[in-house]
Amino acid sequence: MKIEAHARTDPGPVREHNEDSFLVDVDAGLFIVADGMGGHAAGEVASALAVDAIRDVLLGAHDPDETRLDRAAPDTEEAIRERLRYATNQASLRIRRAALDNPAHAGMGTTVCVLLVDEDLAHLAHVGDSRIYLLRDGRLQRLTRDHTVVQQEIDAGRLTPKLARIVPHKNILTQSVGYHGPVEPDTATRPVRDGDVFIICSDGLTDPLDDEQLAALCRDTPVDQLAERLTRAALDAGADDNVTTVVIGLSQD
Numbered sequence: 001m002k003i004e005a006h007a008r009t010d011p012g013p014v015r016e017h018n019e020d021s022f023l024v025d026v027d028a029g030l031f032i033v034a035d036g037m038g039g040h041a042a043g044e045v046a047s048a049l050a051v052d053a054i055r056d057v058l059l060g061a062h063d064p065d066e067t068r069l070d071r072a073a074p075d076t077e078e079a080i081r082e083r084l085r086y087a088t089n090q091a092s093l094r095i096r097r098a099a100l101d102n103p104a105h106a107g108m109g110t111t112v113c114v115l116l117v118d119e120d121l122a123h124l125a126h127v128g129d130s131r132i133y134l135l136r137d138g139r140l141q142r143l144t145r146d147h148t149v150v151q152q153e154i155d156a157g158r159l160t161p162k163l164a165r166i167v168p169h170k171n172i173l174t175q176s177v178g179y180h181g182p183v184e185p186d187t188a189t190r191p192v193r194d195g196d197v198f199i200i201c202s203d204g205l206t207d208p209l210d211d212e213q214l215a216a217l218c219r220d221t222p223v224d225q226l227a228e229r230l231t232r233a234a235l236d237a238g239a240d241d242n243v244t245t246v247v248i249g250l251s252q253d
């Protein structure tokens with residue numbers, strides 16, 4: 001698959017720092033969004049550490065401190081998903097170590113969304129409430145399920161998705177990388193097609209815009225303008241958080 005990618009991040013009008021981090025590595029087919037949390041600028045430290053750790057583990061950068069999975073083993077789909085889970089937990093470990101070294105950063109954590117495109121397959125992993133969407137044949141589909149208390153309540157039938165958007169505790173996470181220690185990322189592998197567009201974003205995009213609004217914005221917007229358009233729309237809709245949008249377009253060579 002031929003890959004094009006476009007990213008946009010904006011601190012928004014309220015926050016002093018941008019605590020979102022992202023990675024766009026078209027050659028490796030690796031794309032990450034992490035949304036950090038924690039006082040004293042710890043959020044941006046946590047999200048940057050997570051992006052670096054996941055890139056290092058997946059792309060094999062040398063780190064004597066870490067035991068990598070056997071990279072000589074054949075890359076079965078399950079092996080790749082296992083590597084994604086391992087990378088996410090290495091990120092968690094690095095963040096916890098950094099927090100021990102600097103008490104001002106105690107309790108920092110981050111969400112993580114990882115997309116790895118390998119030939120005709122996309123491998124996904126996520127922890128927290130950053131999201132991955134797929135735009136295919138003009139239809140927008142959310143591929144991740146938020147690790148939040150409200151999502152659990154929706155799943156249990158105690159809350160409607162509409163109400164979930166306005167309850168005060170909507171951003172409380174049930175897992176985050178670093179803060180919660182060992183994590184169990186959701187992982188998936190799915191075949192990709194010519195024309196598929198993946199969108200990875202922080203909750204700064206999806207808090208002010210629901211899936212219907214996102215789908216409407218995606219319609220008729222060229223891939224190379226989508227990250228800018230979505231981010232701008234979130235800010236215009238009153239986003240008070242950092243907004244990060246990474247758009248990955250796939251086409252047959």
Ligand code: CA
Pocket residue numbers: 035202203204241242
């Ligand atoms: Ca956020």
